Amino acid sequence: MTVREAVDKLELEVMTGGMGLDRPVTGGYASDLLSDVIAHAEAGNLWVTLQTHANVVAVAALKDLAAVILVNGRRPDEDAIERARQEKVLLLGAAQPAFEIAGRLYQLDVRGRA
Amino acid sequence: MLRIVNADLHIHTCLSPCGDLGMGPRSIVEAATRRGLDAIGISDHNSSENAPAVMAAARGKPLTVLPGMEVTSREEVHILALFDGVDLAFRMQRIVYDHLAGTNDPDVFGLQVIVNEDHDVVGFNDRLLAGAANLSVEQVVDAIHALGGLAIACHVDRETFGIIGQLGFIPDSLPLDALEFSRNTSLDQARQRFKEYSRLPFIRSSDAHSLEEIGVAPTSMLLNGVTISEIRKAFLGQEGRRVGLPSRDRRERQAV
Numbered sequence: 001m002t003v004r005e006a007v008d009k010l011e012l013e014v015m016t017g018g019m020g021l022d023r024p025v026t027g028g029y030a031s032d033l034l035s036d037v038i039a040h041a042e043a044g045n046l047w048v049t050l051q052t053h054a055n056v057v058a059v060a061a062l063k064d065l066a067a068v069i070l071v072n073g074r075r076p077d078e079d080a081i082e083r084a085r086q087e088k089v090l091l092l093g094a095a096q097p098a099f100e101i102a103g104r105l106y107q108l109d110v111r112g113r114a
Numbered sequence: 115m116l117r118i119v120n121a122d123l124h125i126h127t128c129l130s131p132c133g134d135l136g137m138g139p140r141s142i143v144e145a146a147t148r149r150g151l152d153a154i155g156i157s158d159h160n161s162s163e164n165a166p167a168v169m170a171a172a173r174g175k176p177l178t179v180l181p182g183m184e185v186t187s188r189e190e191v192h193i194l195a196l197f198d199g200v201d202l203a204f205r206m207q208r209i210v211y212d213h214l215a216g217t218n219d220p221d222v223f224g225l226q227v228i229v230n231e232d233h234d235v236v237g238f239n240d241r242l243l244a245g246a247a248n249l250s251v252e253q254v255v256d257a258i259h260a261l262g263g264l265a266i267a268c269h270v271d272r273e274t275f276g277i278i279g280q281l282g283f284i285p286d287s288l289p290l291d292a293l294e295f296s297r298n299t300s301l302d303q304a305r306q307r308f309k310e311y312s313r314l315p316f317i318r319s320s321d322a323h324s325l326e327e328i329g330v331a332p333t334s335m336l337l338n339g340v341t342i343s344e345i346r347k348a349f350l351g352q353e354g355r356r357v358g359l360p361s362r363d364r365r366e367r368q369a370v
């Protein structure tokens with residue numbers, strides 16, 4: 001599945017322009033501790049989080065994640081979107097909470113590490 | 115004149131929902147002086163309401179009490195804020211309260227007791243002090259600095275509520291005054307484990323929630339009086355002020 005399919009099926013908002021939408025998704029990871037994401041997320045993952053700090057962008061870039069899904073209608077901090085554009089990190093927005101988004105992704109066959 | 119100041123800058127009172135109810139002003143002052151502390155910071159979660167009582171209890175004693183609070187940012191990062199006086203601390207508290215939602219449930223989180231210097235109960239704080247202010251860590255640090263205070267990242271060695279655990283790393287652009295480590299990490303260990311942050315001063319504090327914890331991880335500084343500006347100079351290594359002591363003065367390596 002590509003990021004674009006997830007965006008379409010979950011009706012996610014694309015916050016940082018259209019780059020990276022055709023990238024294949026390798027799996028999913030949900031966490032709000034960024035140190036934990038650095039330790040455990042894998043390249044190409046969709047990362048589900050409610051954190052909106054600009055460090056989210058740096059962690060997504062560091063781990064080469066496919067996209068970050070910010071849940072619960074949370075808006076990124078001002079400098080996060082700007083930095084995401086510079087770093088070519090795809091920020092997506094969901095109105096629903098993390099549990100719902102992770103569940104829907106699972107239904108779309110996105111898996112985490114078992 | 116410069117003198118050695120033993121400080122424990124991060125102490126809770128019975129106002130913190132997780133704080134022991136025995137953490138009353140006179141008991142805190144007595145424990146601090148008994149353990150050889152010259153300065154303490156009073157830092158309840160998201161509130162300074164008990165700081166005046168502890169300052170009053172220390173009047174006439176050889177102990178300086180700096181009022182402050184442990185702010186929880188939107189990212190659930192704990193930032194220690196310390197000020198020169200109650201007025202400044204209360205101005206910070208106003209900002210935090212304006213961004214803090216929710217009501218405390220004492221059965222779940224614990225009582226939030228406001229006391230006078232004699233530990234008489236004068237009221238209960240019903241805000242959700244265990245919650246997070248809807249302020250980014252940058253906004254918290256900026257607000258502290260705008261009031262002339264010190265902004266110190268708390269228990270950086272702890273995964274939960276520590277800035278590195280919550281945010282993965284400390285942003286270069288965040289103008290913190292110092293990093294605080296818990297009793298679980300000596301300064302020597304911290305200098306090894308966190309050497310990428312050696313640009314910032316390192317201190318230790320007890321983060322005491324009960325009387326017996328007060329002073330378990332003190333920080334020695336060379337200061338000319340205990341004020342925010344003196345501590346800031348020590349953090350910056352200016353005019354002979356410093357954090358830690360020359361090695362010949364170290365009685366216990368890990369205590370400084």
